[in-house]
Amino acid sequence: MSLPPFSTPREEPDLLDAVSDEEEIERLRDRQKQEIRVECNMEEFPYFRLSKRDSKTFNKIHYAREVRNQEGGAVKQRWTVVADSELGLPGPFDQDVYVALEAIIDEVGIHAEGYVPFTRYRIAQLLGKDHSGRTYQNIRTAIMRMVSTRITSEKAFYLREEKIYISETFHLYDSVRFEERSNPKRSKAAFEYNLLFPCRWYIASRRQNYTKPLDLNLYKALKSPAAKKIFRLLDKRRHSNPKQVQIDLFRLADALPLTPGFPSKLKQVLEEPHEQLRQVGFLKDIEYFQPPGSSGLRIFYTFPKEIPEAAEAAPRNPLAQMLINRALSANVAEFLAKQYAGRIPKQVEVFDWLIATKSPQIKHNPAGFLRRSIEDDYTAPHGFMTETERKAAVEEGLKETLKRRDEDEAEAEAQRKLKLQIEQAKANLPPDELDRLRREAEEHLSQFLKQRYQREKSLGFIGDSTQAAIEFELDRVIENRYLNLPGVGGE
Numbered sequence: 001m002s003l004p005p006f007s008t009p010r011e012e013p014d015l016l017d018a019v020s021d022e023e024e025i026e027r028l029r030d031r032q033k034q035e036i037r038v039e040c041n042m043e044e045f046p047y048f049r050l051s052k053r054d055s056k057t058f059n060k061i062h063y064a065r066e067v068r069n070q071e072g073g074a075v076k077q078r079w080t081v082v083a084d085s086e087l088g089l090p091g092p093f094d095q096d097v098y099v100a101l102e103a104i105i106d107e108v109g110i111h112a113e114g115y116v117p118f119t120r121y122r123i124a125q126l127l128g129k130d131h132s133g134r135t136y137q138n139i140r141t142a143i144m145r146m147v148s149t150r151i152t153s154e155k156a157f158y159l160r161e162e163k164i165y166i167s168e169t170f171h172l173y174d175s176v177r178f179e180e181r182s183n184p185k186r187s188k189a190a191f192e193y194n195l196l197f198p199c200r201w202y203i204a205s206r207r208q209n210y211t212k213p214l215d216l217n218l219y220k221a222l223k224s225p226a227a228k229k230i231f232r233l234l235d236k237r238r239h240s241n242p243k244q245v246q247i248d249l250f251r252l253a254d255a256l257p258l259t260p261g262f263p264s265k266l267k268q269v270l271e272e273p274h275e276q277l278r279q280v281g282f283l284k285d286i287e288y289f290q291p292p293g294s295s296g297l298r299i300f301y302t303f304p305k306e307i308p309e310a311a312e313a314a315p316r317n318p319l320a321q322m323l324i325n326r327a328l329s330a331n332v333a334e335f336l337a338k339q340y341a342g343r344i345p346k347q348v349e350v351f352d353w354l355i356a357t358k359s360p361q362i363k364h365n366p367a368g369f370l371r372r373s374i375e376d377d378y379t380a381p382h383g384f385m386t387e388t389e390r391k392a393a394v395e396e397g398l399k400e401t402l403k404r405r406d407e408d409e410a411e412a413e414a415q416r417k418l419k420l421q422i423e424q425a426k427a428n429l430p431p432d433e434l435d436r437l438r439r440e441a442e443e444h445l446s447q448f449l450k451q452r453y454q455r456e457k458s459l460g461f462i463g464d465s466t467q468a469a470i471e472f473e474l475d476r477v478i479e480n481r482y483l484n485l486p487g488v489g490g491e
Contacts, residue, residue, distance in 0.1 A: 059083040084148035092225035094142040100126040160210040227273030441473035
């Protein structure tokens with residue numbers, strides 16, 4: 001049974017009808033472990049500032065280390081991040097936006113032509129931010145900052161299949177396109193159509209599956225930018241050693257990055273992020289150890305046994321995950337995915353469009369609306385276009401443009417041939433006949449041009465514009481009178 005998409009909600013009790021505001025929806029969502037896959041190179045190397053205060057003075061990151069390749073040889077790596085002079089280095093909020101973009105890329109993939117469609121609504125939703133104009137502007141600025149930031153990898157960025165380290169200067173994102181399209185059938189309706197273009201090395205790494213799972217909810221539970229970066233770094237390394245990871249204190253400071261200082265100062269700075277990592281259950285213990293004969297310190301991170309290996313987690317039904325990502329509980333999502341699999345893609349597409357257009361129909365209970373739209377198979381609202389239809393419209397517009405171009409080119413070619421024929425006709429006409437025709441052409445001038453011609457003629461000077469007008473009329477006279485006559489300018 002199909003119902004209008006804006007029909008009155010049903011009267012009978014509904015599992016999700018009790019959810020009446022966004023906070024409750026987020027609470028339901030956060031009950032679930034939300035795992036995403038992230039690209040591994042960017043988890044390892046520094047890229048973001050950890051403080052808002054140093055945005056103007058801190059505009060470059062230098063990181064160097066030595067690692068062992070698979071053959072056991074030493075590889076000296078250098079990683080340099082240089083900020084745009086106006087926007088500065090990516091900062092704490094930018095790190096959150098980056099992780100949200102990783103979630104979106106994990107959801108939708110990278111198009112064959114190298115772009116990722118996204119909306120600022122979805123980014124804000126993933127981060128638990130309000131959907132205000134200020135939030136959207138901050139997201140835009142964060143992405144623009146990442147687009148403008150330059151990375152130089154010297155045997156640092158790793159390609160898994162080739163087993164090589166890249167030496168090249170690039171940007172994490174080559175470009176971004178922000179576009180808001182209006183709906184001509186609904187004056188107030190608009191939707192985002194944004195495209196992110198990651199660099200070729202990032203795309204290659206993703207397509208080679210050089211990725212790892214990351215618990216997005218655990219990441220969001222951390223408040224300190226340093227704690228978030230330590231979590232990302234250690235979470236990558238613990239998969240090779242799930243019990244304990246050790247790292248040099250100064251090396252950790254460079255990888256975050258933190259301002260160099262004495263070991264005691266660095267330990268003090270790390271106290272708060274370390275405590276947050278303990279509180280959320282990611283770390284069991286943190287110990288400092290000074291190797292004999294060394295002035296440096298090493299940190300031993302011990303993980304609790306209860307942290308599950310995300311790589312071993314059973315894959316979720318992609319349709320169910322699609323619904324979970326839009327605030328439905330896991331149980332409801334799994335049920336709908338089994339019962340109404342064929343309806344879900346269409347209704348989710350309509351739902352995302354309603355979100356993007358800020359429809360009041362889903363303001364108070366978007367999760368409940370989405371569930372009912374699937375169960376009752378709502379018809380799409382007036383003005384909605386599927387992705388296929390939008391692509392078809394774009395293609396049709398392109399065809400029309402090409403048609404008009406071909407028509408313009410054909411018209412230009414016809415005019416060129418006509419001009420050539422007229423010039424040939426002029427050359428074949430006797431001089432006295434050509435003079436007669438020119439006098440006739442002068443009679444075809446407008447009254448204004450006739451007066452100007454007579455005035456200029458009396459002064460002994462004919463202006464270029466006046467002469468051009470006479471020649472134009474002469475061409476028309478020749479075209480009408482002689483052009484089609486056999487043997488006169490014809491082919």
